[in-house]
Amino acid sequence: MATVATVVGGVALASMMPASAATIDTSAYYQLVNVFSGKAIEGSGGAVVQRTSDGSASNQQFQFLDMGSGYYRLKSKASGKVIEIAGSSTADGATVQMASGAGSTAYYQQFSLLDNGNNVVRFKNRNSGKALDVWEWSSADGARISQYQDLNGTNQQFRLVKVGSGGNPTPAPSPTGGSGGPSTTWPSSAGSVSISGTVSVSGTFDGGMKTYCCIGDGGQGESQDPMFKLANGATLQNVILGSPAGDGVHCEGTCTLRNVWWNDIGEDAATFKGTGGGTSYVIGGGARSGSDKVFQHNGNGTVSISNFYLKSAGKLYRACGNCSSSYQRNVKIDNVILDDIDMVAGINSNWGDIATITRVTLINSSSATVCGKYKGVPKGSEPSYLGEGWNDSNCKVKESDITYR
Incomplete structure (x- = not known):
């Protein structure tokens, strides 16, 4: 999947700076830029899709609401709604959507952050145990965000880009078998x-x-x-x-x-x-x-x-x-x-x-x-x-x- 640029569609992310997964600023807003496509998660109406990155778009900006025990809600600046797995589904390919907060035990609205390093994380849903995923590795605007078992693919990896602090996000690594590309390590057999x-x-x-x-x-x-x-x-x-x-x-x-x-x-x-x-x-x-x-x-x-x-x-x-x-x-x-x-x-x-x-x-x-x-x-x-x-x-x-x- 050469280096994945985080300047996409001619839009330079010049007004933003990456943040470390280990030091989330819960008072700030972040863009969540997919490593594979270079596009940002966007709350579009009730749907959650990816779109060409635009640092000024409030529907591409999310605040991390600390729910304790290492879990967060992802709240849209535009709508005030949070990202959730529709119907509390545990299925691969389930719909990811925007909805009002539903209480501290609504685990289908909560995500832990699995740190890939270089300001890149995967979002693991607390209820399903599955990762947010750009469905079918699409690089198209409007492609849907879904959930899938965590395979650590670059379509499941998102760069955290803190809004309004100056500087440019760090590009994703080139494909050497690490977090930015295919695995060159043969998997262990489970039987x-x-x-x-x-x-x-x-x-x-x-x-x-x-x-x-x-x-x-x-x-x-x-x-x-x-x-x-x-x-x-x-x-x-x-x-x-x-x-x-x-x-x-x-x-x-x-x-x-x-x-x-x-x-x-x-x-x-x-x-x-x-x-x-x-x-x-x-x-x-x-x-x-x-x-x-x-x-x-x-x-x-x-x-x-x-x-x-x-x-x-x-x-x-x-x-x-x-x-x-x-x-x-x-x-x-x-x-x-x-x-x-x-x-x-x-x-x-x-x-x-x-x-x-x-x-x-x-x-x-x-x-x-x-x-x-x-x-x-x-x-x-x-x-x-x-x-x-x-x-x-x-x-x-x-x-x-x-x-x-």
Whole structure:
């Protein structure tokens, strides 16, 4: 997810100064600027959304009301209302809204501050135990703020910017595996689950960070069964795929893979097969030990990959160049760390594919191709490589978007 600027949309936060999470001034007002998007939390009517940062906007200014025991309410200067989890919900994706204060035991209106350092915190709701979250890693104005289990993603991290004290907020750190980027530390397994066949998922499957194993032979052989098959709209989260993992994950429509880790990529980590358009998301997580592509895009629509770590593989993403059906496909890649790879994204320019690539750190990959163009062909033939693209109609990437280490 290069450095995230806290000067957003041409608006310089020149009249504000960051505050330490450990020294909250309860008499002051703060902007809460998301580290991922660079945009500020805003109370807009009854809704809580993010908006391009404006230090003079009173609906982007919040006072911390001390509720004791390390918990606070977040009170809007504009409305006098506080941020709450609607209906006292404990569900991922629950609505976050503005409402009148409801008493000292209304724990769904209270948040503790988890300190990431550098004036960055996460807000953990006292009732649900979940963190405020820019939903689906959106960088758009008006994107909703929700709650999700605390994964310490940059979309859950907010810089505290004290209003009216002069100075500029400190930029977020660049993606090195710390608080500003993907984790390069492999997660500890919470246990092992042995499966003998594909697990079908509709709705949300939360693996509780257990390791699921084993299908296939761990090789590149085609037509291996997947470990998980996701129905349209399904979410797979908090799962470690052991080795061998067959053909990884199949998304039959659009899907979300959140905090999923592949111990060994095998054939492919995930294949996106949906033909109904829309966007599938890979959010957080990581993969390692692959000789070819990691994410294979056979259907149409868009695959969005963010906050992801990859160690030793061929391509992070490949739009199928010789599937039985040809489509125009898009990929968005943002805030990823790729160590020892050959190519970031391979697309088919003759079919109008578009790769948008931002904030990529390449380690041990100085000769890697960033955006490779191919000529897609009918099934049974092999696509030809046309060369690398930079900042053109198919490859939306600039040299400044890539950091080499």
